[in-house]
Amino acid sequence: MKTPKSILKKLNERKESDSFRSLYVAEDGIDFYSNDYLGIAKLKGEENGLDGSTGSRLISGNSILAEDLEKYAAEFFNYPSATLFNSGYAANTGLLSCLPQRGDTIIYDELCHASIRDGIQLSKADAYKFRHNDYEHLEERIKAAKGEVYIVVEGVYSMDGDEPNFFFLNDICDKYGAFLIVDEAHSGGVYGETGEGLLQGYECEDLLKGYAFAKVVTFGKAFGSHGAMVLGSAELKEYLVNFSRPFIYTTALPPSSIERIQFAISKVRTAEEERLALKENIMFFRQAAVRNNVKIMDSKSPIQGVVIPSNVAVKAKAAELVALGFLVKAILSPTVPKGQERIRICLHSYNTQKEINALIEALL
Numbered sequence: 419m420k421t422p423k424s425i426l427k428k429l430n431e432r433k434e435s436d437s438f439r440s441l442y443v444a445e446d447g448i449d450f451y452s453n454d455y456l457g458i459a460k461l462k463g464e465e466n467g468l469d470g471s472t473g474s475r476l477i478s479g480n481s482i483l484a485e486d487l488e489k490y491a492a493e494f495f496n497y498p499s500a501t502l503f504n505s506g507y508a509a510n511t512g513l514l515s516c517l518p519q520r521g522d523t524i525i526y527d528e529l530c531h532a533s534i535r536d537g538i539q540l541s542k543a544d545a546y547k548f549r550h551n552d553y554e555h556l557e558e559r560i561k562a563a564k565g566e567v568y569i570v571v572e573g574v575y576s577m578d579g580d581e582p583n584f585f586f587l588n589d590i591c592d593k594y595g596a597f598l599i600v601d602e603a604h605s606g607g608v609y610g611e612t613g614e615g616l617l618q619g620y621e622c623e624d625l626l627k628g629y630a631f632a633k634v635v636t637f638g639k640a641f642g643s644h645g646a647m648v649l650g651s652a653e654l655k656e657y658l659v660n661f662s663r664p665f666i667y668t669t670a671l672p673p674s675s676i677e678r679i680q681f682a683i684s685k686v687r688t689a690e691e692e693r694l695a696l697k698e699n700i701m702f703f704r705q706a707a708v709r710n711n712v713k714i715m716d717s718k719s720p721i722q723g724v725v726i727p728s729n730v731a732v733k734a735k736a737a738e739l740v741a742l743g744f745l746v747k748a749i750l751s752p753t754v755p756k757g758q759e760r761i762r763i764c765l766h767s768y769n770t771q772k773e774i775n776a777l778i779e780a781l782l
Contacts (some may be wrong), residue, residue, distance in 0.1 A: 435729065435751075436728075436729035436730050437729055437751060439750075448743055449745050449764075449768075449769070450745055450746045450764060450777060451747045451763075452766070453639040453764060454639075454640070454766060455607065455639065455696055455720045455764070455765070456640050456693065456696065456767050457642070457692060457767055458640065458641055458685050458689070459642030460642070463678055463682075470672055470673075471670050471672040471673075473669060473670065474669055474670060475665070475670045476659070480670065481673060481676070483673050483677065484670065487676050487680050488500040488501065488647070490680055491649070491679075491683060492649065494612075494614065494687065495635060495647070496614060496618065497650060498651050499651060499654065499655040500655070501648045501659070501665065502645060502647055502676075503645065503646045503647070503648065503668075504645055504664075504668055504670075504671055505644060505645065506533060506601075506634065506636030506638060506646040507533040507536075508646065508664040508665075509533075509634050509636065509646035509647070509664075510531070510533035510534050510537045510601060510634055511533060511536050511540060511664055512537070512658065512662040512663065512664035513537060513632060513634065513662065514534065515663065515664075516658070517541075517568070517657070518541050519543060519565070520542040520543065521543070521564060521565040522564070522567070523546070523563035523564055523566070524538050524541060524545040524546075524568045525545075525547070525556060525559045525560060525568070525570070526571070527547065527548060527550055527551070527570065527571045528548065528549060528550050529572075529575045529577065529578060530547075530570060530571070530601070531576055531601065531603070534572075538570070543565070544563075546559050550578075551580070551582055551583070553583070553586045553587070553590060557590060557594075560590070560596060567596040567597065568597050568599055568631075569596050569598050569599070570598075570599045570601070571587065571598070572601045572603070572605075573600055573601065573602040573603070573604065573605030573609070574602075574603075574605040574608075574616065575604075575721075576603070576604055577721075577723070577753070577754050577760075578715055578721075578723065579718075579721030579722060580716060580717050580719070581605070581616060584616070584617060597631035598630050598632075599632045599633075600617060600630060600634070601633075601634045602616060602633055602634065602635050603634070603635070603646075604639055604719065604720075604721065606639065606641065607640025607641050607686045607689075608640050608693065608696065608719070612687045612688075612690075613686040613687060615635065631654075632648060632649065632650040633648075633650070634647070634648055637683075641682040642682055642685075643678050643679050643682040644675065644679075695767040696765065696767040699766070700718065700720060700722075702774055703765055704722070710782060712724060720766065721762065721763075722765060723749075723760040723762055724760055724761040724763065726760060727757045727758070729750045729751060731759070732748040732750065732760060733748045733750070735761060736761055738780075739781075746762070746763055746777075747762050748760075748762075749761075761781070
């Protein structure tokens with residue numbers, strides 16, 4: 419079958435730069451690469467046999483199950499409303515493509531996820547990035563902004579594993595009347611008293627009653643499921659139902675998926691022991707790395723990075739670790755900046771100290 423020359427050229431460029439991606443099925447090994455931080459994905463829920471979905475929620479795909487899940491999620495995350503999307507990608511693109519209007523300004527952290535960037539690209543608003551967690555630079559951007567200003571950050575950044583300072587962001591939003599959007603994909607379930615996320619962990623009432631305009635939570639990480647919620651005001655939900663194209667034109671999740679998400683939230687809600695075990699494993703890993711002179715990135719989250727510059731070198735090290743039975747992933751440029759290629763290690767509540775020590779030794 420004939421293939422366009424432009425496609426072949428792009429593929430060859432990837433291969434020549436050692437940044438070519440391919441799928442593979444992992445063999446048995448110790449999990450240091452999945453986002454199942456609390457082990458919820460391994461738990462089985464009740465099967466009701468309801469597997470079908472018949473259309474978008476605005477046509478035939480809405481259900482009492484979906485509406486009950488949204489109410490349950492809104493109560494759990496302490497927001498007035500929740501809107502269910504089929505994935506975190508759909509939630510981010512669905513929110514950011516329709517919310518900021520022409521003449522408005524989006525200012526986003528330079529390390530924001532691809533789904534955020536794609537949603538911003540689809541928007542008619544002006545958009546500018548600010549240097550990662552640099553709030554002086556953010557203020558400079560705001561001072562030059564027009565219209566309504568939307569600031570977009572993540573709770574935990576998926577490649578570096580660090581987090582923003584919400585007290586600083588709160589002050590900036592209050593000072594300039596900006597609206598904050600937070601993607602809690604990697605912090606939901608892990609932070610907060612019962613896994614509500616990093617915002618709740620700050621225990622600042624202003625963050626919950628007006629300043630945090632919208633929060634995106636995905637269920638494919640610590641919740642061990644899939645799908646996502648956009649949390650915000652009742653008016654925001656009405657707006658998304660009317661103007662968010664990924665919501666309007668996507669076939670609804672099937673009932674079995676909706677029930678799985680509710681099951682996952684209920685398990686996360688009571689996973690105090692798992693959150694504590696995860697926290698202890700993070701501390702143990704970091705202490706062991708420092709003790710053995712393994713250079714790690716500055717992260718207090720389950721996402722830990724060991725920088726090994728160059729795609730060739732980091733791929734070779736990852737292959738060596740996988741051969742030893744450690745399931746890890748090499749993160750290549752251009753996903754991360756050239757020279758910051760890394761082994762991305764995801765820690766879990768179910769990893770043992772023996773496994774972590776063995777991984778550290780293999781990294782030497």
